[in-house]
Amino acid sequence: MMKKTGVRLLSGILAAILALSAPSFFLSSDTVKAAQHDDDEIVLRVCSWEEYIDLGGWEEDEVIDLESGDIFGENDMVSDFEDWYEETYGKKIRVEYSTFGTNEDLYNMLTLGDVYDLVCPSEYMIMKLMAEDRVEMLSDEFFDTGNELNYYINGVSPYIRNIFETHDINGISWDKCAAGFMWGITGFVYNPDVVPEEDAATWHLLENTDYRRQITVKDNVRDTYFAAVGALKSDLLTSEDFRNDPDYAEKLQEEMNDTSQATVDKAQAYLQGIKDNLYSFETDSGKADMITGKVVANYQWSGDAVYTMDQAEEDDYYLNFAVPEESTNIYFDGWVMLKSGISEGAEKKQAAEAFINFLSRPDNVIRNMYYIGYTSCISGGEDERIFEYLDWTYGAEEDEEETEEYSVSYFFTEDEEAAEDYVLTVPAEQLNRQLCAQYPSEEVIDRASIMVYFNEQQSEVINRMWIRIRCFNINQVPVWLWIGLVLILAAAAVFFIRNRKLKNYA
Secondary structure (H helix, E strand, O other), rough: HHHHHHHHHHHHHHHHHHHHHHHHHHHHHHHHHHHHHHOOOOEEEEEEEEOOOOOOOHHHHOOOEEOEEEEEOOOEEEEEHHHHHHHHHHEEEEEEEEEEOHHHHHHHHOOOOOOOEOOOOOOHHHHHHHHHEEEEOOOOHHHOOOOOHHHHHHHHHHHHHHHHHHHHHHOOEEOOEEEEEEEEEEEEOOOOOOOOOHHHHHHHHHHHHHHOOEEEEEOHHHHHHEEEEEEEOOHHOHHHEEEEEOHHHHHHHHHHOOOOHHHHHHHHHHHHHHHHHHHHEEEEOHHHHHHHHOOOOOOOOOOHHHHHHHHHOOOOOEEEEEEEOOOOEEEEEEEEEEEHHOOHHHHHHHHHHHHHHOOHHHHHHHHHHHHHHHHOOOOOOOOOOOHHHHHHHHHOOOOOOOOOEOHHHHOOOOOOOHHHHHHHEHHHHHHHOHHHHHHHOOHHHHHHEOOOOOOOHHHHHHHHHHHHOOOOHHHHHHHHHHHHHHHHHHHHHHHHHHHHHHHHHH
């Protein structure tokens, strides 16, 4: 302690002497403050899915040449944001960008103490985080449509906005806390040379023995439970009375999220019964298995379905996409701010909202969609470039003969009079391929349902069921095996007792 005090005293004396003899060596207080301000940067901690943002480095032949101008991903999106933010707000920012593989991975990371300002989970995990009061609400300024930098609120699809505004957790609507990033539906990528469309367009495909050991499903409880419920309730879901019910949408959501013990038991029995008919439960390998022809059908998210079809097409191998006639799941991934990080200050919150808005700018929306293959929640508002990009990607050539008209008006406008402005002329084959996966038809959208948040008790029941399916289930052991096990144990006991008696006699 004495040594440290002596050093401080000596340093102070030397500093005073230097200050008197050479004042020009020192900066003025204003200069010091300015230097400190320049060095002071915001650190924004962002965590999202792997490969879920444009990393730049596009080849020269990848220029997207729209009528409104070219779009090209030269630099990675995060670097472009950092430059844009400093230019726009006069403040340096550094984004610490991390990734996760599944929603459960992200939740475990947060539980173990990892701190992030902005994360991008799926709908049911957003609902879980909201229910646990971990999410910071978006600011009033974020919803100011008069601010030209608020690209999200000025450009979000009216279809997506309606979903967010009409669903809530504990009385708080999703739109108050979450901003949509990408969305889609689930269905089957399939080989049309082997699997007819009528077989692929139903959840019953999972149990179809014509394709034994040639079908894969998702290795997560939510998606696969949804598929099982769709198959079990097929007759109800496709009945005219059910479809024509004035409350069809609400009842569909209720049926597809049924966690009654009876339905859970039936779903468990169903999934255990079809395990031998499946090739595998998979998280990411299904894409490669389809491209290589190892399997003929893969239960897939539409964004990965597009990627799979694109990759197969490069080898002149054409795959299709079908949506089950009973129902489909509409999913989305969205940005939410976490209280654990954002609570550090208003400046951090403003930066997080600016990051969301930057990704929602139409040119950046197009870059991200092109790079990752998923469909953005942004339609562009008055900016027509996203629709232009859709036409650029899927529109038929002038001399193409087999074409169809395809409306995507539900996604781009609420104005019925403007609906005709959002009708594409496309190759007929696209009605079963990438286009229908990225932008489902209105008929498909009508039978799409949200996977809602399961509370703790529901999750416990569902997870217990999943463990039984994926692991050993004692209830499935046949009677003959129990009898055999009892006989073996009895014989072992007799052998042990007899050996012990012989030793005692000896």
